[in-house]
């Protein structure tokens with residue numbers, strides 16, 4: 001099918017502000033949005049810049065705004081985005097500083113991730129075998145472990161747009177994953193970090209994150225559980 | 236700029252992070268340099284499981300695991316290394332669990348295990364549950380946990396720095412690397428006492444692959460250029476079940492959970508080829524069988540694919556144990572595996588060969604195993620220990636990463652403690668890299684990387700994939716010669732300094748040329764069929780002449796030399812391989 005592709009571009013060495021560029025592209029309805037970007041880069045304009053790696057939704061490299069919504073470019077097909085003769089738009093993730101074209105600076109995003117102590121803490125002497133965890137206890141954190149840290153959620157959240165210091169759904173979900181891991185011994189300190197002005201209470205259950213998550217994680221549900229835990233631990 | 240660290244690890248997948256973590260645990264100053272953010276590494280794509288004879292679900296032993304691995308390797312794996320890996324496996328997995336890896340659990344709360352191709356009980360009797368897993372996201376949870384632990388340990392990360400050169404002194408001691416900082420376009424030197432390559436595989440040199448776009452095999456090329464040989468590169472694993480046309484992987488765990496391969500007649504054809512283990516035969520066999528079915532006219536609708544039938548497995552298993560692959564099938568092909576069979580065909584998946592090392596990750600530069608390159612280590616898919624020989628068993632790669640990543644990390648830390656002097660850098664270590672980059676940037680007419688890469692991938696796929704013969708291999712070598720001429724004029728359209736991915740595409744195609752030749756030349760040279768190397772003109776295994784490893788030494792435009800290395804055999808004498 002023939003489609004028009006509009007891309008919000010920015011070259012830090014040439015442009016003062018972002019500009020839109022359009023391309024007319026021949027594509028297949030079963031192509032991924034990422035295939036379209038690669039086609040443009042390889043056959044129309046080698047300077048078009050975006051991140052990519054796995055091309056099937058597991059590495060989290062290519063979260064961007066596609067037709068106005070945050071998605072992974074490799075995980076959506078054209079047939080679900082655009083009709084013959086229609087227009088497809090690509091923009092970088094919102095509320096992030098743009099490095100070049102569709103590449104954004106994720107250092108702030110990962111700083112927030114690091115802030116919640118995203119690692120298992122258990123200083124008891126390690127048993128000879130694995131630390132047992134029942135299948136039911138594993139189930140509590142299993143969905144949260146699907147997160148690929150692409151940033152689609154955090155950059156779709158109005159609280160993040162309003163307050164860049166808000167930890168955001170991705171980091172809070174990671175906190176949930178460890179606070180509720182029955183093997184972890186340090187939930188109190190982690191809870192203190194998320195039970196703070198820039199933490200949990202800036203989540204107003206708007207659900208944008210749930211909608212944006214390419215892994216279909218029910219983020220708000222897990223953050224609500226974290227809120228309950230924070231409150232019960234506090235009092 | 237020059238950065239100085241005790242240990243510089245190139246690559247932040249499972250292997251690199253494991254080495255970093257264990258070296259950091261020993262107190263060493265460790266830097267990890269990676270062209271991708273660590274969490275974007277392809278280890279995160281590993282689905283089905285990691286092998287270890289934990290015996291959590293049924294009786295198992297490391298010796299059975301070792302036997303299966305030796306037999307799977309078609310007797311080309313080095314048995315001392317295989318024994319080491321299978322013995323180390325249980326405690327390494329337990330350590331991973333202690334670090335926090337969220338494995339799926341049995342009813343008793345232990346690490347859950349499932350069946351996988353080629354893994355058997357009691358030396359081949361019947362399939363055994365040996366693959367530890369976390370649904371079908373095993374690599375993802377291992378990668379994330381290791382990264383988190385490295386962050387906790389304050390390992391220094393240089394994200395989105397692409398290494399373009401390996402530095403050696405005149406005496407052949409490795410003392411650093413040169414890297415290109417993608418964000419700024421600056422070139423830096425990393426000066427180190429120990430350098431470890433953990434740069435992953437090369438799937439992207441073939442047209443259809445399960446590997447990431449970043450899987451361009453940079454490490455193989457950098458090693459060859461530095462005069463280090465590549466071992467057993469002719470052994471390329473094609474995984475039997477890639478999504479038709481796309482190559483995206485459907486884990487062998489799908490067959491482990493009961494999935495069945497069927498041809499156009501609806502026949503479960505693996506029953507004919509491997510009566511004991513059927514669909515759970517090792518990958519080289521299953522891929523070859525699929526191609527045979529297709530050639531004999533039993534591909535689905537006359538096309539080049541067969542069906543992976545999961546419809547009898549049930550929604551419950553698909554949703555809980557294999558959710559990712561169900562999603563891939565729905566999203567990319569519009570097929571719900573609960574109701575319809577999945578169209579699959581072999582996809583280039585894994586490099587059995589690589590940079591030769593011993594069990595402590597030290598790089599070995601000749602047929603003499605004590606002839607190591609001081610200061611240079613390798614682990615993970617880019618290395619060849621060799622535990623996979625001519626064919627890797629499923630779940631043994633993740634295991635290879637963690638077992639040998641761990642050992643390499645500890646070995647490097649011990650080496651630093653013993654002697655922490657860095658070999659002095661040469662006068663201008665960045666010169667070669669700057670010259671290459673400048674000449675590409677300055678070229679105004681020539682050919683874009685994409686057209687050269689497409690032709691390279693086509694010839695490798697057509698001539699050097701599952702079935703090979705002297706004619707196809709000669710054709711590939713002549714194509715490669717021509718491509719080698721063409722890459723000299725590779726150009727870029729992006730002339731900027733910042734985040735120039737066009738330039739890195741060009742550099743990568745230069746890398747690909749250097750090891751593609753090792754794959755094709757090794758395959759042409761080896762006049763037998765063994766494991767994944769299947770020659771139509773030499774259809775049987777020839778232990779008398781070929782029970783030996785290939786060592787490829789590249790000489791750029793001047794061709795190459797091939798030497799050999801003995802296979803280490805401890806307890807399992809080569810036998811005919813039947814399943």
Ligand SMILES: Cc1cc2nc3c(=O)[nH]c(=O)nc-3n(C[C@H](O)[C@H](O)[C@H](O)COP(=O)(O)OP(=O)(O)OC[C@H]3O[C@@H](n4cnc5c(N)ncnc54)[C@H](O)[C@@H]3O)c2cc1C
Pocket residue numbers: 245246247248249250251268269270271272273276277278279280281282283284285286373374396397398399433434435436445446447449452453454484486584585614615616617629630631632633634636
């Ligand atoms: C889809 C899929 C599923 C799989 N499933 C399984 C499974 O279930 N079980 C199993 O055992 N195995 C599986 N495998 C195989 C296994 O996952 C891989 O072999 C393994 O993850 C490779 O790990 P690695 O650490 O060697 O490399 P990778 O994880 O690929 O990491 C390579 C690293 O090197 C870096 N790098 C590369 N070049 C450069 C450079 N020039 N400069 C700087 N950095 C560089 C990259 O940024 C990256 O960080 C699977 C493979 C695939 C493709």
Ligand code: FES
Pocket residue numbers: 051052053054055056057058059060061062063072073074075
């Ligand atoms: S490229 Fe990996 S998630 Fe899209």
